[in-house]
Amino acid sequence: MSVDKFDVIVVGGGPAGSAAAYTLAKAGVKVAVVERGERCGCKNMTGGRLYGHSLKRLIPDYEQRAPLERRITKERVSFVTRRGATSLEFSCRGLGGKQAASYSVVRAKFDDWLAREAEAQGAFYINGIRVDDLVVRNGKVCGIAAGEDSLEADVVILADGANSLLGQKLGLVKPLQPKEFAVGAKEVIRLGRGTIEERFSLSGGEGCAWMFVGEPTGGGMGGGFLYTNEDSVAVGIVATVSDVGYSGKSVAGLLDDFVSSPLIAPLIEGGELCEYSAHLVPEGGLKMMPQLYGHGVMLCGDAAAMVMNLGYVVRGMDLAIESGRLAAETYIELAARHDFRPEALRLYRKKLESSFVLREMRRHRGAPKAFASRGVFTRLPVLAEDVMKAMFTVDGVNTSGLPVKVLAAAKKYGFGQLARDMLRLLTSV
């Protein structure tokens, strides 16, 4: 393949970029992916879970091909206080069914695999190059620049991640706001396959996803997470950047306290820390979504803030993959007319509007606001604890009925505030 001129250049070899490259290459489009990591995925981290539906559309037999860690069949949510936790567990062997299975993944392996799949379709990968700038001529994005070199194409697809410096340079992405982002930090602890299956009561190949609210972030906005990989567990916290410092503890300190808490420590006992990582998560939802296209340019995945956090479900990679595929389809449809003006590229937005990406982001647009209520992280775990304590305490002294005890717990939260918080949560998630 000649490397002097490409039809499309994709910046970023994550799921969005590689899904775009895969789709383009498969249709015979000359596409180059420029990725700063020596290998795709080596700059990326995830909480841990991929909802597979959009990848299945792209690569129907991905379950036989991709390096997936464990199929999630057990969901847990815990409201954590300093004293304990109120947990909900749901396990179901067929969770998600055939179309909607979800898997824990390790990005260094997964992203590299998806890149190779795209490469096999004919995409050209350029690794180890940081793109410094975009080549813009008469208001049209014509290519990319890295150091002294530049590379031109009809269209550039920006899939350069949560902190999209290029999207910001172009003015499509507004200056990033600390209240719209969370910082995630995690530890990957190697335990061995058998130990994981024993400690989490899992059968071979099955996995557990676990969300935590409350104490893991010291009552700060955010939460904790745990995902079982094949032979390791990923434990981490996610903290809204503007709210860092609420508890007086550092992000690193919160994570350290979380992994050594009585809730987590016994589960990772004897394990070996094999990696510590961190990443930004765009959590502002629809409201923070940038302009998705410009003259000769489209934005995908995290760069376009395509993340949905509903507390019990956190999604990003499935939206990234779909947006990459749709950006590619947009190019393929417009290529014949060779018209890549914003008026034409609006087609990309239209495709997103009729896909699950914007439909679901619109449906859940209230979630970021619902999760900006302090009570969810401070009083809700205490309320859950009070109710459970009332249910399970037998002391022969407090003889009032459960409804009275529950009302007393709710009063502590504040009836008005509780009603407002619950209403917001229920209507948005």
Added chain:
Amino acid sequence: MRIEDKLGKTRFKVREESHIRLAPGVPERRRAEKLCLACPAGLYSLDGDGRLLFSHLGCLECGTCRLLGWNRELEAWDYPVCDFGVQYRNS
């Protein structure tokens, strides 16, 4: 476990030159403290005179400090050139 020991488990391709540069002068105390708390690698600290100290060794390239301090406490922030910096294998 200390953060330094945790970072010791993560692989880096080290480059002498930092990809992040602090602005000169004494920063606003509260803002500087937030940077110290927010960096997940704990690379920011304050000295006795209230000046920010920073080392790029161990930087996870998350961009949190850029979000909090760009154009104020930080005068330059970019990803490391070429393929330098953090090299995740298990995340």
